[in-house]
Amino acid sequence: MNAALDVRGLTTRFDTRGGMVTAVNDVSFAVEPGRIMGLVGESGSGKSVTGFSILGLIDAPGEISAGQVLVDGTDLRTLAPDALRRMRGRRVAMVFQDPMMTLNPVLRVGDQMAMAVRVHDNVSKRAAWDRARAALDTVGIPAAAERLRAYPHQLSGGMRQRVAIATALLHRPSVIIADEPTTALDVSIQGQILAEVRRLADETGTAIVWVTHDLAVVSSLADDICVMYAGRIVESGTAEQVIGAPRHPYTRGLIDSVPSLHPPGQPLPQIPGSTPQLVNLPSGCPFRPRCPRATEICATDPPLSGTDHPALCHHPLTEAPA
Amino acid sequence: MTLLSVSGVSKRFSRKPGILGRALDRITGESSAQTVHALTGIDIAVPRGEVLGLVGESGCGKSTLGRIVSGIYTPSDGSVTLNGKPVARMRGGNVQKLTTAVQMIHQDPFASLDPRMKVGETISEGPRLHGLWSASEAQGKVRDLLEQVGLEGAYANRLPHQFSGGQRQRIAIARALAMEPELLVLDEAVASLDVSIQAQVLNLFMELRQRLNLTALFISHDLSVVRHVCDRVAIMYLGRVVELASAADLYDAPQHPYTKALFASVPTLGTGRAAFQPIEGEIPSPLDPPPGCAFHPRCPFAGPRCRAEVPALKPAPTGVVACHLNDGGTELGKTAA
Ligand SMILES: Nc1ncnc2c1ncn2[C@@H]1O[C@H](COP(=O)(O)OP(=O)(O)OP(=O)(O)O)[C@@H](O)[C@H]1O
Numbered sequence A: 001m002n003a004a005l006d007v008r009g010l011t012t013r014f015d016t017r018g019g020m021v022t023a024v025n026d027v028s029f030a031v032e033p034g035r036i037m038g039l040v041g042e043s044g045s046g047k048s049v050t051g052f053s054i055l056g057l058i059d060a061p062g063e064i065s066a067g068q069v070l071v072d073g074t075d076l077r078t079l080a081p082d083a084l085r086r087m088r089g090r091r092v093a094m095v096f097q098d099p100m101m102t103l104n105p106v107l108r109v110g111d112q113m114a115m116a117v118r119v120h121d122n123v124s125k126r127a128a129w130d131r132a133r134a135a136l137d138t139v140g141i142p143a144a145a146e147r148l149r150a151y152p153h154q155l156s157g158g159m160r161q162r163v164a165i166a167t168a169l170l171h172r173p174s175v176i177i178a179d180e181p182t183t184a185l186d187v188s189i190q191g192q193i194l195a196e197v198r199r200l201a202d203e204t205g206t207a208i209v210w211v212t213h214d215l216a217v218v219s220s221l222a223d224d225i226c227v228m229y230a231g232r233i234v235e236s237g238t239a240e241q242v243i244g245a246p247r248h249p250y251t252r253g254l255i256d257s258v259p260s261l262h263p264p265g266q267p268l269p270q271i272p273g274s275t276p277q278l279v280n281l282p283s284g285c286p287f288r289p290r291c292p293r294a295t296e297i298c299a300t301d302p303p304l305s306g307t308d309h310p311a312l313c314h315h316p317l318t319e320a321p322a
Numbered sequence B: 001m002t003l004l005s006v007s008g009v010s011k012r013f014s015r016k017p018g019i020l021g022r023a024l025d026r027i028t029g030e031s032s033a034q035t036v037h038a039l040t041g042i043d044i045a046v047p048r049g050e051v052l053g054l055v056g057e058s059g060c061g062k063s064t065l066g067r068i069v070s071g072i073y074t075p076s077d078g079s080v081t082l083n084g085k086p087v088a089r090m091r092g093g094n095v096q097k098l099t100t101a102v103q104m105i106h107q108d109p110f111a112s113l114d115p116r117m118k119v120g121e122t123i124s125e126g127p128r129l130h131g132l133w134s135a136s137e138a139q140g141k142v143r144d145l146l147e148q149v150g151l152e153g154a155y156a157n158r159l160p161h162q163f164s165g166g167q168r169q170r171i172a173i174a175r176a177l178a179m180e181p182e183l184l185v186l187d188e189a190v191a192s193l194d195v196s197i198q199a200q201v202l203n204l205f206m207e208l209r210q211r212l213n214l215t216a217l218f219i220s221h222d223l224s225v226v227r228h229v230c231d232r233v234a235i236m237y238l239g240r241v242v243e244l245a246s247a248a249d250l251y252d253a254p255q256h257p258y259t260k261a262l263f264a265s266v267p268t269l270g271t272g273r274a275a276f277q278p279i280e281g282e283i284p285s286p287l288d289p290p291p292g293c294a295f296h297p298r299c300p301f302a303g304p305r306c307r308a309e310v311p312a313l314k315p316a317p318t319g320v321v322a323c324h325l326n327d328g329g330t331e332l333g334k335t336a337a
C-alpha cells in the first residue's frame, strides 16, 4: 500500500548561541493509511520538532536543512508557501498537547469550527455548522449540537482535546500529527480518547503520528513504533516487535525501567546518566556514555541494521531479522 | 504506632472569578463564584515507617490533603495530628516546629529550587534557620546529604541550572531530608521526570526509606509507580477516599467499582493493543458534586440508593471501601448498619 506520509532524511537544525543543535537528524519513516505510528522518546529527543518540521512550521533560528515530506505522494518541502498553507489543515493536520493552541477562548466552539471549514471550502455557514457537528459526533462527544454553542472554558480538558481532534478531522486529512495530546489529561479521559482515536484510524483511514513519551500508551495504541534518541530514530518496527523484542540497547533500557514489569519494592533497572545535551554532540553513537553494550567502535557512527525491524546500533540485542 | 492521624478532615474553597472569569461571565451571562468541596470527611492513619499512596484523578484533592498535612492549609473541619499532637493549632510560634516535622517534595524540580542559590545554601538554609545545624557543621552535613542522594559532595557549590531534572529532584530530596522530618509528603515527585530518570529517583527513594525508616505520603496519578513503592494505597474520588487497602490487595483484587474501572482504563506495557477499557463519562465538577455516591453517573452498578445516599467507608473483604454494594446493596431502604 502507498504511504499516506513518507518522511525521508528529514533534518532540522537550530543555530543557537551555544552552537549548532541538530534536533532532527536524518529521520525517515512512513505511515500507511489507517495506521497509527507512535513516535516515542524522552524530553528533548526531537519529537515535537519532527512534527513541526513535517508541517513546515520551523522559524529562525531553526532551518529544515534536508529531507522530503511526502503526503499522498506530494513533497511538501517543494511547495510554495501558499500551496503549503492549503495542504495544512486540509491534507495534514496537527493536534497539540494544549488544546488551547487550536481553540480561540472567546469564540463559540461551533463558530470557530465553522470558520475552519470555510477557510478551505466555500460552503454556507449552515453547512459548515453541520460538518462541525458531524465531526464532534465522530470523536464521541455527546450532545454535539449543544457543545457547538459552548465556549471552550465551559468544556472539560478532555472535551476540549476532543474538540481539537474534531477540528483536525474537519477536512478528512490523510495525516494527523498528534503531539502528546493526552499527556495533560486524566487516565480515565485518556483511555476514552485513545479508544476513539483507534476507532477513527480504523474507520476513516487517516494515518496518525502519535507523539508521546509514554511507552505504555504507544504499546496499547500504535501499530508501529519509532524510538527517538538525541534527534535520531534509533529503532523502528511494529509495536509487537519494538516492545516485545527491542533491538536497541536504549529501547531495552527504557522498557526495563518501567515499574509494572518488576516485583513491587525491588530496585528498578535504571539507565545511568542523563539525556544528552544536543549542542556539540560528540561523533559516534550518542547513547554511548550510558550504554552497557558500548565498545570502542561505538565512537563511530552506528549503522542501520535490519530492514524489517531496523536498529541504529553497532551491537543490537538480536540479530538483524532476515 | 500511628504517626499521622487525619480525622474527619474537610476543606472548602470559595472560588471567586478572576479577571478572565469575570469577562467570560459577562459574555455568557453566568456567575462563576462558588464553593469548591476539595475534601470531605477524610479519615486516614499512617503508622511510622509506612509509605501510603494517594491516587486519584485531577482535582480529587490529593495535593490539598498533602498541604493540610504539611500545615500549609488549615482544614475547614476535622483535625490532623502528628505523634498525637494537633497540627492545625500549631499556629504562630508552633508553626516552625511543624514545618520541620513534615517536609513536602513537589512535582517540578525546576520551580522548587531558588535559581540564584548555591545547592549547598539551599540545603542548609532550613536546618540553620531552625537551629538544627551550627554554622561549623553545615558544610559537612551538606556533603553527607548530597552523597546520600547519589550526588558528589563538591556539587554544593553549584547553581541549580547546572543540574538535570533528575539531579534537581535529588537535591530537593536532600533538602527535605536535611530537616530530619518525621513525615515526607511527595506530591507527584517523579511525574515530570523522563522514564529512565524516574527509575533512578524511585530507586533512591526506596533505598532511603529502608535506611532511614521513612514515613511518607506518596501522591501520584501513576498506578504502576504507586504499586511499586507504596505499602498501602488510598484511592480518592472527588474529595473522598473510596477505597483503602494494602497495595498488594488493591492491585490484585480491587473492590470499589471506580478502582476497578480505573485499573482497567490504564494502558500497561506488554498487554498488547487496545487492552484497556475506558471509563465512560466525565469527571464531575467539585463545584457541583453529584448527590449520593459521587461516582454514580459513571458507575455501571448504580442503583436508586446510590443517587440518594453517600456510601460510608466500611470494612470489605480486603481493606475498606465506600460503596453500597459492600454495605447492603444499591436498592433504597437496604441499609445494613
Ligand atoms: N526554537 C528552538 N531553538 C533552539 N533549540 C530548539 C528550539 N526548539 C527546539 N529546540 C531543541 O531541539 C531539541 C528537540 O526538542 P523537541 O521539542 O523536539 O523535544 P521533544 O522530544 O518534543 O521533547 P518533550 O518530550 O520535552 O516535548 C531540544 O534539544 C530543544 O532544546
Ligand SMILES: Nc1ncnc2c1ncn2[C@@H]1O[C@H](COP(=O)(O)OP(=O)(O)OP(=O)(O)O)[C@@H](O)[C@H]1O
Pocket (backbone or CB within 6 Å): B013, B014, B015, B036, B037, B038, B056, B057, B058, B059, B060, B061, B062, B063, B064, B065, B221, B286
Ligand atoms: N487554593 C485553592 N483555591 C481554590 N480552589 C482550590 C485551591 N486549591 C485547590 N483547589 C481546588 O480543590 C480541588 C482539589 O484540588 P487538588 O489540587 O487538591 O487536586 P489534586 O488531586 O492534587 O489534582 P491534580 O492531580 O490535578 O494535582 C480542585 O477542584 C481545585 O481546583
Ligand code: SF4
Pocket (backbone or CB within 6 Å): A248, A249, A250, A285, A286, A287, A288, A289, A291, A292, A293, A294, A295, A298, A302, A312, A313, A314, A315, A316
Ligand atoms: S552503537 Fe554502541 S553505544 Fe550505541 S547503542 Fe549500540 S552498542 Fe550502545
Ligand code: SF4
Pocket (backbone or CB within 6 Å): B256, B257, B258, B293, B294, B295, B296, B297, B299, B300, B301, B302, B303, B306, B311, B322, B323, B324, B325, B330
Ligand atoms: S455506591 Fe453505587 S454508584 Fe457508588 S460505586 Fe457503589 S454501586 Fe457504584
Ligand SMILES: [Mg+2]
Pocket (backbone or CB within 6 Å): A047, A048, A049, A179
Ligand atoms: Mg515535545
Ligand SMILES: [Mg+2]
Pocket (backbone or CB within 6 Å): B062, B063, B064, B187
Ligand atoms: Mg495535585
